[in-house]
Amino acid sequence: MTPAPGPISQTSLSELEQALAEEGLFVDYGACVVRLRSRLKGFAHSLRGVYGSFAFMPEAPFADLHVRVDPGRGLRRWLRPNARFSIDGVEPFDPFPLASALPLYEWGVNWCFAQRFNQHxxxxxxxxxxxxxxxxxxxxxxxxxxxxxxxxxxxxxxxxxxxxxxxxxxxxxxxxxxxxxxxxxxxxxxxxxxxxxxxxxxxxxxxxxxxxxxxxxxxxxxxxxxxxxxxxxxxxxxxxxxxxxxxxxxxxxxxxxxxxxxxxxxxxxxxxxxxxxxxxxxxxxxxxxxxxxxxxxxxxxxxxxxxxxxxxxxxxxx
Structure with a gap:
């Protein structure tokens, strides 16, 4: 029997970063599951601070939405770095400053819910x-x-x-x-x-x-x-x-x-x-x-x- 996943707050930062960078972190919101991937520096720390009670799920059988939060392209990786939100490879918003990566993710997921979650x-x-x-x-x-x-x-x-x-x-x-x-x-x-x-x-x-x-x-x-x-x-x-x-x-x-x-x-x-x-x-x-x-x-x-x-x-x- 597979043990129930522990909370994100009890997961090491390195484990969380690895999950985000590789197969993704599956975030269960109740009515919807999001598969989140990110290689953005510092994002795992921000996420862990407000999702501490959520289950750490580096794998799951299904996700409703597949999203990414990635670093900026080209010089934007180093010069005034920014963050980009995408769903299924499409970026619906302009990039945000790197320091606002968590608000970008939160607003991006809200937008996805509002646009795509129409069975309710x-x-x-x-x-x-x-x-x-x-x-x-x-x-x-x-x-x-x-x-x-x-x-x-x-x-x-x-x-x-x-x-x-x-x-x-x-x-x-x-x-x-x-x-x-x-x-x-x-x-x-x-x-x-x-x-x-x-x-x-x-x-x-x-x-x-x-x-x-x-x-x-x-x-x-x-x-x-x-x-x-x-x-x-x-x-x-x-x-x-x-x-x-x-x-x-x-x-x-x-x-x-x-x-x-x-x-x-x-x-x-x-x-x-x-x-x-x-x-x-x-x-x-x-x-x-x-x-x-x-x-x-x-x-x-x-x-x-x-x-x-x-x-x-x-x-x-x-």
Whole structure:
């Protein structure tokens, strides 16, 4: 019987570098497996810092995506060196500075998920679970979605994703797509001070999205990355500096429209996504949550989950 793979945090840097440079590292995100190869100097160290709880898998029977993070070509290997991201030999982005290789990989993989992972409805949403009941936080950029997702994980919620609400159209279950949480600008220090349990990678300054650091998913979330959750609550978060906490119920038609708008592939999937999002909006209470204090917002979410459901639930996968 083959022993279960140990975590990346317990893998030597030389082993990790060798795997990346040769056959690749297979990164299991729950709903998707990525085969990652790289000969980029220092990249293995950055990766290990935020993927420490993930399994070290230098081999696997299958990968959904095959990607590379490589050094720049020609003089760019030595003069102002950069990093290149590719999938199946195609480079969808301009190179990033070498110091931003990890953000390049994270954004590149997110782009691949959004472009190619169309067997499920992909909501642009944070997704977390308390026990087996999932909270979907759908919002446009700048709403504080990732910061609130990070804080909820650090207060005991199971993180499914800070970016993708992966909704299975057949079962209505929410599947984990677990990645490090990308924190930007002032959110970095906010989360660092929020909990001593936060494991943050280095700050990448002045990237194309500002200053960025990645929060490592906790071991409990990683251990449960193959366990779906049943959608129980939809939240449209809105952070406002100094704002008093406000919880505003959303009508089902409002929730449907906002969920559909905050979806990567709603139009592409047509009737499949329409039915899945309509069922979700009908099954879950939805609120707009305006807040300025993270713990206050998390307490409100607990109260909302504790309220008796007004409608029937959606059955998870069996």
């Amino acid at each position: 409805v992909l909501l642009h949403a944070g997704a977390l679970a308390r026990a087996e009941r999932a909270v979907i936080m759908a919002a446009t950029p700048g709403s504080g979605k990732s910061t609130l997702s990070a804080a909820m994980m650090l207060r005991g919620f199971r993180l499914l994703s800070d970016e993708f609400g992966v909704l299975c159209p057949e079962s209505g279950a929410l599947l984990p797509m677990l990645k490090p949480v990308a924190l930007k600008n002032q959110s970095i220090d906010l989360i660092r001070g929020f909990s001593g349990e936060a494991v943050l990678g280095p700050v990448h300054y002045a990237t194309r999205k500002g200053d960025v650091a990645h929060l490592a998913p906790d071991a409990a979330s990683v251990a449960a990355m193959h366990r779906p959750a049943r959608p129980a609550l939809v939240i449209f978060p809105r952070w406002r500096e100094g704002a008093a906490l406000a919880v505003e119920p959303q009508a089902r038609e409002q929730a449907f429209a906002r969920l559909a708008f905050n979806s990567f592939n709603y139009r592409l999937l047509g009737p499949v996504s329409f039915d899945a999002v309509a069922d979700l909006a009908a099954a879950c209470p939805a609120v707009q949550l305006t807040y300025s204090r993270l713990d206050e917002a998390i307490e409100a979410i607990h109260r909302l989950l504790d309220e008796p459901p007004a409608v029937g639930g959606v059955e998870g996968e069996r």
